[in-house]
Amino acid sequence: MADSVEASADNLRSLTLTHRRSPQFSVVVSFTILAAFVACAIFGPLLPLPDPYAQRLIDSLQGPSTEHWLGTDQLGRDILARIVAGSRYSLIIGLGAIGVGAALGVPSGMLAGFRGGWLDALVTRVVDVFLAFPGIILALVIVAILGPGLFGLVLAVGLRSFPVFARVARAETLSLREREFVQGATALGSSAERILARHVFPNLASAVTVIASLQMATAILIGATLTFLGVGLSPEVPEWGAMMNAARPYMLRAPHLIVIPGLALMVVMLALNLVGDWLRDRSDPFSAPT
């Protein structure tokens, strides 16, 4: 007992030390990046930029200039305008996917954990089947079924993240179910719906938020991977993955066509991961700081 307290104290000390060494500067930067990303996605069309679809073949494959800050692509379209326009697709895919995943996964996971029995067995089996498809393969097949378009892409990526949400919600509910306040509410005769909504959900919300921020990064990445493979969105759409797919034949002559959209993607992913890690450390101070 004394040892474990000592160990915890040691953990805590090391944690505060780590925090003092890096004053969360990276988290501040991450939030700034995400704010800029969301602002571009929402207010992008208001910026004084050229039309992201406007082609000017004479100006194709140019490097950065005062007229085109990030240069032009194979069809002479302004890359900066397309990157800004692409942020909207990424944000929709990321938010839409975690929306779909959480909307399906959290209630089913909570019910499975709370009720147990056949319902739990069913949810666990469905989750197992979903997890039996490695990586992006399920998303690839779903996109193929739903055809090209943002809707299919969001649904495919969202369905892929559903088992993650279901598992976390189930595990959290299983432990919350045994806690006094939930037992008390049960004894007072609250309905299962009420207990889940009023007592269980608020207590697993923070765990779900951590999952959501990390899953959003994964969703954006998988969305871009699918469009890079040429499934999901048509190649002229200014989405970062689709841009790289369309630019591949011109990669040698104009590497910036590949480098710039990838950098945009990487910066957003980096910010989302850092924020996700920060949220996790904050919600669980004893988890090993990594």
Next chain:
Amino acid sequence: MLIYLLQRLANLIPTLLIVSFVVFMMVRLIPGDPVLAIAGQDAEPEIMERIRESLGLNEPVITQYGRYLLGIFRGDLGTSIRTRQPVWHEIGQRLPATLELAGAAMLVSLVIGVGLGVAAAVNRGTVVDAMARFISLFGVASPTFWTGLLFVLAFGYYWRVLPIAGRGTLLHLVLPALTVALTSVAFISRLTRASLLEVLSQDYVRTAKAKGARPRTVVYKHALRNALMSPITVAGLEFGRLLSGVIVIEIIFSWPGTGRLLINAIQFRDFPIIQGLVLTYALIFALVNMAVDVLYAVLDPRIAYG
């Protein structure tokens, strides 16, 4: 042990049955008529009907599924609509390349990931630790296909030091395997670091130190063994990530595996190939996870079989 293995194998069957059913149904939901794709847009209705008949597409879906299932047990996965070759043949030809790349990536991510994690934990708070964190952050954040393209540009065109297309020598394997492994390296190194740090704070390590064991012995002989359990636990799941990375990366490095086959099949609505491939991936993934569980039980004597 043998009973445990058989149990695990038996557990695979219902999951794979459901997977095969789900995939079969999903693939049939894919819009577009494969017959139209074979016969051409303006084929005569009679010919289309005959093709439909020969492919068994006129029967109820359940009957089709039943026939498909029976076929699987006889080792028959159907015939590719596009090439008219047996699916088994199409997949079998390319699967070794995919497995080779996935296996190499797994090896790379375990070796580099664990190495980096140990280095970071042992040198906690130093430049080495910061470097490891930097690498893992970027490994997680950079899209696999993008890293692949950058590698192609850098090593294939600017420096021209490594082959960037095709399969053959060990050198051909370097860039694709490294690209695919990068994300897992990031993940495994962070996990190893956290796990080793935790083990190093345990009583038995303190005891080892107190009795005068050298720091090197403490880390490598006493602590590392236990710290390795958590990277091994996730290795199975990581394999799923690697497998999907391989599918994407095969296209960038012109690796003659199943990735291109899958993408083409999806674009051509080649039902049998999609079904066969997804089922194959699911089977491999399940077998790898099973192997990892068995390995886990072997390495940790506290875990009982069964």
